[in-house]
Amino acid sequence: MRRKTPPPAPDQAGRRLYGAHPATAWHGTPEVLSLVRTPQPPRPVRLPTHTEVIELDVLRSALMVVDMQNDFCHPEGWFAQKGVSMRATRKPIPVLRELLPAWRHAGGRVVWLNWGVRPDTLNLGPTVRYKAERPDADGQPGVGYAQGSPLDHGPSVVPGSWGAQVISELPQAADDITVFKHRLSGFHDNELDSILRQQGITTLLFAGVNTDRCVFSSLQDAGFLGYDCVLLKDACSTPSPVYVTRAIHFLVDKLHGFVGTAEALIPALKVASTPTHSAKKDPR
Template sequence: MTEMTRPLGPTSANSWQVRPGAVDLRRPVRPPVPLELAALPERLTLDLARTALVVVDMQNDFCHPDGWLASIGVDVTPARAPIAVLAELTAALRAHQVPIIWLNWGNRPDRANLPPNVLHVYDPAAEGRGIGSPLPTNGAPVLQSGSWAAAVVDELTPAEADIRVDKYRMSGFFDTPLDSVLRGLRVDTVLFGGVNADQCVLATLTDAACLGYDVVMIEDAVATTSPEFCMAATVYNVRQCFGFTVAAAELLIAMPSSTPADLRIEHGPA
């Protein structure tokens, strides 16, 4: 009797087929799901079957009225603007088995991997108002992994199958598993949403492009608390140097009405 063959891998997109005494290294072939989009600077066709959405820093410290930015006098209203767009977009992408990665700033409690230059940006006079300091509203440690401060805002509750990655710099690739997670998912194209568009989103998107990913920033799914010219410069640089921009509505309209069962990807938390 032939031994049963079983999949072995973190996802169905990145798995071997094994049985006692034999291993098949061929990964499953997923039929492409092309989406044609009215993007800028040019029309764009992407393969939804090889795409992931990375949502950057939509967390309490940056987007909640009781979070860290608000506590130091920043108006977080602009940072909350992408919430409704991302809520609709993540639901639609999940229905098509597109991985959703929540990339949040979440430091170690001991801050052992943070150099002084990173700490200085957020606490230039070393007054205890930066990374790891307790929030005046609820005592949560600023930008610390596992804390309320680093949690995704309530309106964007991640699904169980979504993937979470902590980051420790403006870029989500430095000193994190983000690259290996994306490669494990067999992703070519990365969609970007989140805050701040001109800082952590742009830094992560730039590194993604330099690593060889196709990058697409969803214009109404990103925002910044910086001055308007910073957003204008970010959009210009993404289109000019790194990839493409698109409106969320274009993605939603272009998605097929159903997803064949053989396109489904099983994935879990990183």
């Protein structure tokens, strides 16, 4: 016998919500099904950037944390065993440990945008596969996507494997969102854009690794899709030369959005999440 899906639970006003988020949901009562979305009062914060002071609505924004996974940031992960500097890939950790709770407390949503390839890699083209497997300095074939490294923790960046997990230094919250990507850009061949739009998100703040690869590719595509984009430069890192990072900052400033810092954002978030009292309590 086919099991019926239970109807949505009613909200405090007795209405049933049909949708992924109150900002984008329909509202149903016994009398009417309303397609009118309920407006959200904004929660604005101001952030100085390289070019302007911008104001963003925390409640319509998402913090995109890119690739802070064991295979990229752990000393026994895939990248470390390839000889990639962990000093670079672990650099965002202390910044994010301070930013994440402040962002959540202010009402912002967190999206963990992680590499997560099919075990059979059937949707990865030759270029993607070759760049991961290219021979090392001794001419030996490298370890590619979904393959095991010499110190074997399972297939690299396959969902469910140790390497694809977010590093333990950055605890995830129950209502955080996780999306797996299969390319440098987090918007290709997956559900990320649909999820963000159903959450009513219009602004994306980018953090994680690597600044010049997955972070920048995802930020570019986000801008092409119409999102407002902010690169938090002190919450990002890359083992590439410094001039590469400078070029990314230049391109984001010039074409794709804004470059700011978590250091400047955190105090603004704390102010935004503190209740204001317009009048003193009557002592009577």
